[in-house]
Amino acid sequence: MPEVRRLLTPIGETVGEAIDWNAMQSAYGTAFPGDFREFIERIxxxxxxDQLVVLAPRLNESQPNAVSRFSRYAIVEADRYEGWESRELAQRHPLGKMLIWGDTVGADTLCWFTEDPDPDAWPVAVFSRSSLMWSLHRCGMSGFLTQVLTGDLPDSPLSDESLLGWGEARFLHSRDEKTLYEAGIDPWEQ
Incomplete structure (x- = not known):
């Protein structure tokens, strides 16, 4: 987590989020990785x-303990995508065991493969919209973001490689971004 925090410079007023992780665990049926919880709480x-979005888990306020239907943070449905390189990988990594934590400007889906009972051991799985293939990365969310920004991925799994090797990057909290867009300001054009 320290490395990815060093690479990201917040450009808005909002930093971090207060999340009731026990409520999220109850609603989603699983705990969340420690590096992800720290990222959401601190960043x-x-x-x-404007290239990659990190999503926070949300609850549906009208239905306590229900995942928000407005959130893109959800479990990948088993029939949503195909695209493992081999039948063996498809059998080892069923899509119904993936939990989305982000997406990209290239319409890629960033997930964890949640088969391990220890969330800190979950690898990152990426569905590349351009290749229609999944790739698996044996690191956590923070490690994956660090590898993207430093260019340390052997092969980029992302459809748009704009962030690959970017180094230090700007981060804009979703609330600040929404406020600016509602005011008619494109925060990424400044």
Missing amino acids: GSGSIE
Whole structure:
């Protein structure tokens, strides 16, 4: 987590989010990785250079303990995507065991493969919209973001490689981004 925090510079007023992780665990049926919880608490949900979005889990306020239907943070449905390189990978990593934590400007889906009972051991799975293929990365969310920003991925799984090797990047919290857009200001054009 310290490395990705060093690489990200918040550009808005909002930093971090208060999340009731016990409520989220109850609603989603699983705990969340420690690096992700720390990222959300210290940095928050939002956009990295308008290229990659980190999503925070949400609850549906009208139905206590229900996942918000307005949130893009959800479990990947088993029939939503195909695209593992081999039948063996498809059998080892069923899509119904993936939990989305982000997406990209190239319409890629960033998830964890949640089969391990220890969330801190979950690898990152990426569905590349351009290749229609999944790739698995044996690191956590923070490690994956660090590898993207430093260019340390052997092969980029992302459809748009704009962030690959970017180095230090701007981060804008989702609340600040929404406020600016509602005021007619494109925060990424400044």
